[in-house]
Amino acid sequence: MNPPLPPSSRYRLWPPRPALLAGLGATGLVLGVTAGAFAYAGGFLSPGRLTQTRIVDRFEAINGLHPGFRRNHAKGVCVTGTFESNGAGARLSRAGVFAPGTVPVVGRFAVGIGKPFLPDNETEVRSLALSFRPAGGEEWRTGMNDIPVFPVNTPQGFYALMAASAADPATGKPDPARLKAFLDAHPESARALGLIKARAVSSGFADARYNGLDAFRFIDAAGRSTPVRWSMVPLDPVVAQAPPPAGARDPNYLFDDLIARMATGPLRYRLVVTAAAPGDPTDDATVAWPEGREQVDAGTLTLDHVEAEGPGNCRDINYDPLVLPDGIAPSDDPLPAARSAAYSVSFTRRAGEEKTPSEVTVPPRPPGAASSETPRPATGG
Amino acid sequence: MNAPRFAFLSRLLHWLMAAMILAMLFIGIGMVSSLADYHWLLSIHRPLGIAILALAALRLVNRQLNPPPPLPADMPRAIRLAAHASHVALYALMFAVPLVGWAMLSAGGYPVVLYGTLQLPPILPLDVALYAVLRTAHTVLAFALFAVFLLHLAAALMHALVFRDGVLESMASLRPGRGGQG
Numbered sequence: 329m330n331p332p333l334p335p336s337s338r339y340r341l342w343p344p345r346p347a348l349l350a351g352l353g354a355t356g357l358v359l360g361v362t363a364g365a366f367a368y369a370g371g372f373l374s375p376g377r378l379t380q381t382r383i384v385d386r387f388e389a390i391n392g393l394h395p396g397f398r399r400n401h402a403k404g405v406c407v408t409g410t411f412e413s414n415g416a417g418a419r420l421s422r423a424g425v426f427a428p429g430t431v432p433v434v435g436r437f438a439v440g441i442g443k444p445f446l447p448d449n450e451t452e453v454r455s456l457a458l459s460f461r462p463a464g465g466e467e468w469r470t471g472m473n474d475i476p477v478f479p480v481n482t483p484q485g486f487y488a489l490m491a492a493s494a495a496d497p498a499t500g501k502p503d504p505a506r507l508k509a510f511l512d513a514h515p516e517s518a519r520a521l522g523l524i525k526a527r528a529v530s531s532g533f534a535d536a537r538y539n540g541l542d543a544f545r546f547i548d549a550a551g552r553s554t555p556v557r558w559s560m561v562p563l564d565p566v567v568a569q570a571p572p573p574a575g576a577r578d579p580n581y582l583f584d585d586l587i588a589r590m591a592t593g594p595l596r597y598r599l600v601v602t603a604a605a606p607g608d609p610t611d612d613a614t615v616a617w618p619e620g621r622e623q624v625d626a627g628t629l630t631l632d633h634v635e636a637e638g639p640g641n642c643r644d645i646n647y648d649p650l651v652l653p654d655g656i657a658p659s660d661d662p663l664p665a666a667r668s669a670a671y672s673v674s675f676t677r678r679a680g681e682e683k684t685p686s687e688v689t690v691p692p693r694p695p696g697a698a699s700s701e702t703p704r705p706a707t708g709g
Numbered sequence: 710m711n712a713p714r715f716a717f718l719s720r721l722l723h724w725l726m727a728a729m730i731l732a733m734l735f736i737g738i739g740m741v742s743s744l745a746d747y748h749w750l751l752s753i754h755r756p757l758g759i760a761i762l763a764l765a766a767l768r769l770v771n772r773q774l775n776p777p778p779p780l781p782a783d784m785p786r787a788i789r790l791a792a793h794a795s796h797v798a799l800y801a802l803m804f805a806v807p808l809v810g811w812a813m814l815s816a817g818g819y820p821v822v823l824y825g826t827l828q829l830p831p832i833l834p835l836d837v838a839l840y841a842v843l844r845t846a847h848t849v850l851a852f853a854l855f856a857v858f859l860l861h862l863a864a865a866l867m868h869a870l871v872f873r874d875g876v877l878e879s880m881a882s883l884r885p886g887r888g889g890q891g
C-alpha cells in the first residue's frame with residue numbers, strides 16, 4: 329500500500345502516480361467489458377444472427393419501400409363490428425372475450441403481399457386480422473390467413489423462403505433453381521406449399537375461411553392449459569372462385585366485391601376453436617392437426633362497417649399476434665414470437681412515415697342503399 | 710473510523726435499482742434483436758420498467774428525507790460539479806426512460822400489460838406519428854442512460870482506486886446508520 333497522500337493532493341492527476349495508472353487501467357477494463365457485453369447482447373457482434381430488423385429489411389428489399397404501409401399484407405381495408413360470445417369458449421379459456429356477451433371488434437381484410445398497389449389476383453393469400461376489445465377488459469389481437477397450413481415452421485425458414493420466392497429482376501418470376509434448392513432443404517415447406525396450392529379458393533373475402541395456423545394455449549379458470557388453433561368460418565355460402573375471365577380482372581376486384589357485399593348487409597363468421605389431442609404438434613405450423621379433433625363454436629363475429637384505411641382506424645393497429653388476454657398464452661410454436669418481433673419493426677417504421685392513401689377506397693353509400701346497420705365512426709382508439 | 714455514509718435505505722435503493730436498471734438495459738437491447746426471446750423478455754421489460762419508475766419516485770422522496778453525506782471537503786470544484794451533474798442526469802433518465810416507454814405504448818395503441826390481468830391505463834391517446842417519435846426517444850434516452858451509467862461507474866472506480874477518498878465506501882457499505890458522528 330502507498331502511504332496515504334496528503335489531503336487534496338489525492339485528486340491531482342499530474343504527474344501520474346503508479347496508483348493512477350493502475351486505477352485508470354482497471355477502470356478502462358471494467359468499462360470495456362461492460363460496453364462489450366452490451367454490444368454483444370444487442371447483436372452488434374453477431375452480424376449473422378437473424379433478427380426482426382433483418383426480416384423487415386428483406387421485405388423492403390423484395391417489395392420496394394412503400395411509405396406508411398405494412399411491410400407485408402400491405403393492401404387492405406378496415407372493418408368494424410362485434411363478436412357475440414355464446415359462452416362455450418369459457419370451458420377452455422378464462423379470457424373475458426369468451427364469457428357470454430358482446431365485444432366490439434376492429435378488423436382488417438388484406439392480401440398477403442408487401443406491395444400495396446399490386447392488382448388483386450386469384451392466388452394471393454387473403455387475410456383477416458381482428459382486435460377484440462372488451463370494455464374494461466383485456467384486448468385480443470389475431471391475424472389469420474385463408475390457407476390450411478403455413479408454408480414454414482421457423483422464422484429462418486420464412487427468411488429463406490422470402491429470398492427463394494422473390495421475383496428475379498431479369499425474368500420477373502422466381503428463379504426455379506433457387507426455389508428448388510429451398511424446397512429440397514425444407515421438405516416441410518414443400519409439403520405445406522403443396523397443400524396451399526391445392527386448397528379450394530373462395531370467390532372473395534366474404535366467403536373465405538380464415539385460419540390462425542399458429543398453435544396457442546387456452547388457460548381455463550382452474551389453470552388447465554389446452555393447446556388450440558382457431559378459425560373464422562364464414563356463414564356466407566362458400567362459392568368456388570371462377571377461373572379468371574378472358575379479359576383482365578379489375579385490379580381491385582377482391583376489395584370491390586367485399587365492399588359491395590357489405591353494402592347488402594353484415595358479414596358473419598363463426599369462431600371455431602380446435603383443441604389438440606395429446607401428441608399433436610404445437611410447434612409446427614406447416615402441419616395440420618388430424619380431422620376429428622374436438623371443436624368448440626365460441627360465438628359469432630359480425631362485421632357491419634367497412635372503410636378505407638385512415639388515421640385512428642385499423643391502419644394504426646399493429647395486429648401483433650401476442651397481444652393476448654389472460655386466458656390465452658403462446659405455445660412452443662416459434663412463429664408467434666418472431667411475428668410479434670417483426671410486426672413491431674414494421675409498425676414502428678410505417679408509424680413514422682408519411683402516409684400514402686390506400687389503393688382501396690370505399691365509395692360513399694348512395695342514400696337509401698340497403699344496410700341493416702347504421703355506419704359507425706371508426707373505433708380505432 | 711466511522712466515515713459518513715448514505716442512509717441504509719438510500720444504499721438499499723441505490724444497489725437494488727442499479728441491478729434493475731442494468732438488467733433493463735440488457736433486456737431492452739437484447740429483445741429488439743432476438744426473434745425467439747423477444748416476447749418473454751418484453752413481458753419482463755414492462756413490469757420491471759414500471760417498478761423502476763415507482764422506485765425512482767420513492768428514491769427522490771427518500772433523498773429529501775435522507776440527504777446524501779457531504780463529499781470530501783478537499784474535493785476539487787470540477788469533480789463536485791461533474792458528480793452533481795451526473796446524478797441529476799441519472800435521476801432524470803430514471804424517470805424519463807420508463808415514462809417514455811409507457812407513453813409510447815399508449816400512443817401506439819398497445820395495451821400496457823404488466824402481469825396477467827394487471828394493466829396500466831394509457832397516458833396518451835392513439836397517435837402513431839407520436840408513437841414513432843417516442844419509440845426513437847426511448848432508444849436515445851436508454852443509450853444516454855447507459856452512457857451516463859458508464860461514466861458513473863468509471864467515477865466510482867476512480868474514487869475507489871485512485872482518489873481513495875471514501876466516496877465508494879459511502880455507498881458500498883453494509884453497516885447500519887449514517888456514520889460521521891464519531
Ligand code: HEM
Nearest residue numbers: 398400401436455457471472483486540541647671674675
Ligand atoms: C415468421 C413468420 C412471419 C413473418 C416474418 C411475418 C411478417 C409480417 C409482417 C412484417 C406483417 C406486417 C405487420 C404490420 O406492419 O402491421 C405481417 C402482417 C400479417 N401477417 Fe404475418 N408474418 C409471419 C407469419 C404469419 C402467419 C403464420 C400468419 C397467419 C396465421 C400471418 C398473418 C398475417 C396477417 C393476417 C397480417 C396482416 C395483419 C393486418 O392486416 O394488419 N403471418 N406479417
Ligand code: HEM
Nearest residue numbers: 672733734737738741755758759761806807810811848851
Ligand atoms: C429504466 C427503464 C427502462 C430501460 C432502461 C429501458 C431500456 C430499453 C432499451 C435499451 C430498449 C431497446 C431500444 C433499441 O435498441 O431500440 C428498449 C425497448 C423497449 N422498451 Fe424499454 N426501457 C425501460 C422501460 C420501459 C418501460 C416502462 C416500457 C413500457 C411499459 C418499455 C417498453 C419498451 C418497448 C415496447 C421497447 C421496444 C420493443 C420493440 O421495439 O419491439 N421500456 N427499452
Ligand code: HEM
Nearest residue numbers: 723727730731772792796799800858862865876877879880
Ligand atoms: C444503473 C446503475 C446506477 C445508477 C442509476 C446509479 C445512480 C446513482 C445516483 C443517482 C447517485 C446519487 C446518490 C443518490 O441520490 O442516490 C449515485 C451515487 C453513487 N453511486 Fe451509483 N448508480 C448506479 C450504479 C452504480 C455502480 C455500479 C456503482 C459502483 C461501482 C455506483 C457507485 C456509486 C457511488 C460510490 C455513489 C456515491 C456518490 C456520492 O457520494 O456522490 N453506482 N448513484
